[in-house]
Amino acid sequence: MASSAVAGEDVEVGSSRVCPAEPLSKPWKSPGDQKVDFRFRDVRFSVEVSKMKASLMGGEAGVKHILGGVSGAVESGQILAIIGSSGAGKTSLLDVLVGKVSAGTKGLDITGDVTVNGKAMSKSFFLENAAYVPQEDRLWSALTVRENLTFACKMYSPALSRADSDKRVNKVLASLGLEGCQHTKVGNVFLKGISGGQKRRTSIGVELVVQRKILFLDEPTSGLDAASASEIMSLLRRLASETDVIIIASVHQPSSRVFNSFDQPLDTDVAGTVLRQDALVESEYQRERRQADEMTPRHCGTLPCFPLSLAPSTTTPIPRFSQHYTVILLTMGQTAYFGPASDSLDHFARLGHEPKGLVNPADYLLEITNADFSDTEAVQELADSWKETPGCRALNARLEAPLPPPLEEGSKAGYLAALLQLRTLIVRASMNSVRDPAAYALRYYQVENTQEDILNRVFLILWINAFNSYMDMAAIPVFELEKEAVVKEVQNGQYGVAGFCIANAVVQVPFVLLIALCCITPVYWITDMNDDPLRYLQFILLMFLMLFVIESLAQLVGVIVKNFVLGIAVFASCLSMFFIFNGFFIDPINMPDFWLWLYWISPLRYSWEAMAQIVFEGQTYAGMDTCVTCYGTTGAEVLDSLSNGGTNLNDVSIAAWCGALVGLSVVWRLIHYVALKRSIF
Numbered sequence: 001m002a003s004s005a006v007a008g009e010d011v012e013v014g015s016s017r018v019c020p021a022e023p024l025s026k027p028w029k030s031p032g033d034q035k036v037d038f039r040f041r042d043v044r045f046s047v048e049v050s051k052m053k054a055s056l057m058g059g060e061a062g063v064k065h066i067l068g069g070v071s072g073a074v075e076s077g078q079i080l081a082i083i084g085s086s087g088a089g090k091t092s093l094l095d096v097l098v099g100k101v102s103a104g105t106k107g108l109d110i111t112g113d114v115t116v117n118g119k120a121m122s123k124s125f126f127l128e129n130a131a132y133v134p135q136e137d138r139l140w141s142a143l144t145v146r147e148n149l150t151f152a153c154k155m156y157s158p159a160l161s162r163a164d165s166d167k168r169v170n171k172v173l174a175s176l177g178l179e180g181c182q183h184t185k186v187g188n189v190f191l192k193g194i195s196g197g198q199k200r201r202t203s204i205g206v207e208l209v210v211q212r213k214i215l216f217l218d219e220p221t222s223g224l225d226a227a228s229a230s231e232i233m234s235l236l237r238r239l240a241s242e243t244d245v246i247i248i249a250s251v252h253q254p255s256s257r258v259f260n261s262f263d264q265p266l267d268t269d270v271a272g273t274v275l276r277q278d279a280l281v282e283s284e285y286q287r288e289r290r291q292a293d294e295m296t297p298r299h300c301g302t303l304p305c306f307p308l309s310l311a312p313s314t315t316t317p318i319p320r321f322s323q324h325y326t327v328i329l330l331t332m333g334q335t336a337y338f339g340p341a342s343d344s345l346d347h348f349a350r351l352g353h354e355p356k357g358l359v360n361p362a363d364y365l366l367e368i369t370n371a372d373f374s375d376t377e378a379v380q381e382l383a384d385s386w387k388e389t390p391g392c393r394a395l396n397a398r399l400e401a402p403l404p405p406p407l408e409e410g411s412k413a414g415y416l417a418a419l420l421q422l423r424t425l426i427v428r429a430s431m432n433s434v435r436d437p438a439a440y441a442l443r444y445y446q447v448e449n450t451q452e453d454i455l456n457r458v459f460l461i462l463w464i465n466a467f468n469s470y471m472d473m474a475a476i477p478v479f480e481l482e483k484e485a486v487v488k489e490v491q492n493g494q495y496g497v498a499g500f501c502i503a504n505a506v507v508q509v510p511f512v513l514l515i516a517l518c519c520i521t522p523v524y525w526i527t528d529m530n531d532d533p534l535r536y537l538q539f540i541l542l543m544f545l546m547l548f549v550i551e552s553l554a555q556l557v558g559v560i561v562k563n564f565v566l567g568i569a570v571f572a573s574c575l576s577m578f579f580i581f582n583g584f585f586i587d588p589i590n591m592p593d594f595w596l597w598l599y600w601i602s603p604l605r606y607s608w609e610a611m612a613q614i615v616f617e618g619q620t621y622a623g624m625d626t627c628v629t630c631y632g633t634t635g636a637e638v639l640d641s642l643s644n645g646g647t648n649l650n651d652v653s654i655a656a657w658c659g660a661l662v663g664l665s666v667v668w669r670l671i672h673y674v675a676l677k678r679s680i681f
């Protein structure tokens, strides 16, 4: 199939230029590839709206019918565009098709079949063979386009060699015309990055680094200008025809340009074409009408608008319909039309809805099927009439057509893959955090000594403690692997368990201290915690001790829990409990006796209480006359307000609280020693 852009040439799109796009060949396509036939039949979706929900959100209580028996079919290499006015049910249909909402959820009633080659589409099939690209671009803003694709590739195929991964990424970059911006950061509100269209292409690219059979896209063109939108549609068209993937996309308010691209033959470059009347697709019915009508050709500049009867064109041959695009037009959760976009106006003209004068076809279709602004009965009639048309009968026949053989299920990823994924996740999170310090610091840059900013500082202290301790989760798999080697060496008599535990603790000291220094120093000074250098050192010491205790806990969990995935879950649960019971969220005098011990052994309690004293003691805070929630003018008053019934923060002794952290660390390391010894002997 011919590519829509000539390789090596830039294509002019309105005022913007698009990078040259390479043909989308399939370097990752496996030899076992086979035809995929995706069908959905009589999909119905209703929700139970409770009285409370109705009173909160508006509307009536009772059963709300959202989809009323929608059917469709699409096969390898084809695109199904779901269109309809706002509230017609596009997103709901997509949600049912991708399984975001499914039968069995309380309050939802979903019926109908969604099948792939005759087999119900399972969650495992979806994870292996399909992908959903949401409307909002969920990319890593501080990473470049190339890095976003590379990390996705490593995540999906952890065992792939670096060379193979690079090959795939290069191919996708070239195919999506992203080579020119591959080293540019994606960006966000704080960080200038690539354009909206490039972001959308990157989001699609992230899902193309592995072979997909079906790609679902929620409103891929929304928020983009007409040129970028038709560029995306052009890309999807090439993608479907050249890689055989099925594309199902909801398209909100398609512009004329996008709507007309639905039927553009593949040897016409939609992105590069300024649409003219004589470039539009003409159906048989339209041709008859054109011959009957004697209308003068009308041109509307670069924006396509055309009368129902197309202007005669003697010079331009009428192109064939693209076999790759199908449109499903929804109204009030029902089908009003299913078939080629170019036949849609004829369909409604036959039902007595002819546009008067010049219209944007997409706007016209959405207008006559919009129950909010048209007569509801007339709109319902359109949906009812659809069932009597040859188009509907053709769809029913298509739904009964013989199926290709069922697809084979792939094998599940093992532990090694999970470990490699974890490593990739950690590397990615670190890169993103290191590269985006501005955004991190900006959130607290304007913190001043006012009543409003007291709570900002409190949350910053809590967040620093929680974030840094959760980061230790990454150590669990390392301890797990390390343990195997230690067991062998101790059993072989190389050294004793105690020796190993002491050496381990000694080695960890400088590393944990370095982490505490690196994590705290920028945050402490950017957010102007407290100018006194001695307090800064105390803050670092507390962070170091808290992390050392958490490291002891991670090591203990690594020995006690045999499976590292379970170990991570246990460790995260322990940390969450320590966080909740740190004395800030629940006052210890209100804690049931059964839970009180958690307050006493929570390292996050000691670090929070001592850090609060370091930050607030000796300071003064303005704004008592205007505050809604007031904490006090002096540091002592603020600490008093933040205190709980168990401990007054003014009475906290930094030395004693550091001692408590040292004690906890010693106890947990002793338990670790005993557990390790027991697991060996």
Ligand SMILES: Nc1ncnc2c1ncn2[C@@H]1O[C@H](COP(=O)(O)OP(=O)(O)OP(=O)(O)O)[C@@H](O)[C@H]1O
Pocket (backbone or CB within 6 Å): 047, 049, 064, 066, 084, 085, 086, 087, 088, 089, 090, 091, 092, 093, 252
């Ligand atoms: N969980 C729900 N509870 C109640 N009503 C719902 C629920 N989900 C969808 N709806 C309603 O169903 C109708 C269809 O919603 P849907 O989001 O699918 O429309 P849409 O065609 O995607 O609209 P838009 O283009 O504005 O996003 C709307 O009236 C919506 O309010």
